[in-house]
Amino acid sequence: MTQLATEPAVRAAQPAPARRRRPHHRSAYLFIAPVGLGLLSLYLYPAISTFVLSFAEWGPFGGHTFTGLANYVNVFRLDAFWTALGNTLLYMVIGLLTLPAAILFAVLLNREGLRGVSVYRALYFIPFITLPVASGMVWKWLYNGDFGLVNQFLGIFGIPGTYWVSNPDTALFAIGVVQVWSQIGYYLIIFIAGIKAIPKEYAEAAEIDGASAFQRFWRITLPLLSPSIFFCTVINVIATLQIFDLVYVMSATATVNPAFGASQSIVQLFYEKAFVEADKGTATALAFLLMLLIGALTFVQFRLQRRWVNYV
Incomplete structure (x- = not known):
């Protein structure tokens, strides 16, 4: 029962x-x-179609003919491709400087007793939400070699100015400064949130043990902030490898700006091939190679992150 x-x-x-x-x-x-x-x-369909069409030659009125690896061979034979690739990697390196600057400002804005923190956050974040075209036009005026405020400020200290975006030696770095300035607010907000998520007991215990402010930052804040740093690094690399707006607005075209080639990015070269020269076969090959570059660097970052976690 x-x-x-x-x-x-x-x-x-x-x-x-x-x-x-x-x-x-x-x-x-x-x-x-x-x-x-x-x-x-x-996302998926455009990526697959780009890969398929990169092996074809496009006609002026539609239609395409299979050409095998001819488009990729043409890309690797272009001197402009290697120049644009080097410029893009330099933009990536300059863009990574945004992260330590954002971490520094995040630590300073997280100090207890600091007044007007919300105002500072808004001021840092405004450049990020401003359209890149508007930012590029304003900075292009500031960089003007005849009446720009940058040259006028340097003139106060007796430093001679230059035509920043027209000089091949300074054009890329001038655009890189604008890139850092416009992106720092986004990463600042992420790092502030990451620092606030760290329990205060860790820093208080270290302070009782006699650790200095730098030691507390280096031994506690920075290691515990590594997930946020990893996320921002991946996002920053992907974004800077696709830089186009600022470069296009500030460098104009080759017929106007003699420093055009010195600051050209891969995406800008893609635009020139696809919409100016109507060479869509070479353009699709460029787009797919850029996608491979982004995927490879992202894979390396994930591998390095695993080693960093094991080391910590």
Whole structure:
């Protein structure tokens, strides 16, 4: 009798059959369908079509002819490609300088008793939400070699100015400064949130043990901030490798700016090939090579992050 009485209870405790849970799975698929369709139509399909069409020659009125690796051979034979690749990697290196600057400002803004923190955060964040075209136009005026404020400021100290975005020796670095200035507010907000998530007990215990402010930052804040640093590094590398707006606005064209080639990025070269020269085959090959470069660097970053976590 006892065994018979417990059988209904055992059956009630058992999970429902899989076929009863299928309606819930269908509703979940319906909820993720819009996002899934967006990813397929806006990301996956363009990537696959770009890869396929990079092996073809496009006609002026549509249609394409399969040409094998001819487009990739043309890309590697272009001197402009190697120049643009070097410039893009330099933009990436300059862009990474945004992170230590953002960490420094985040630590300073997290000091206790500091007044007007919200105002400082807003001032740092405003350049990020400003359109790159607007920022580029303003900075192009500031860099003007005849009446720009940068040269006027340097003239106060007797330092001769130059035509910053027209000089091949300074054009890339001048654009890089604007890039850092416009992005620092975004990473600042992330680092401030990361620092606030660190328990204060760690720093207080280290202070009691006699650790200086720099030691507390180096031994406690920085290691515990590594997830935020890793995220910002990946985002920063991907963004700087695709830089286009600032370069296009501030460097104009080759017929106007003699420093055009010294500051040209891969995306700008893609634009020139696709929409100015109508060489869409070479342009698609450039786009796919850039995607491979971004994927390879992201993979390296993830591998280095694993080693960093094991080391810490």
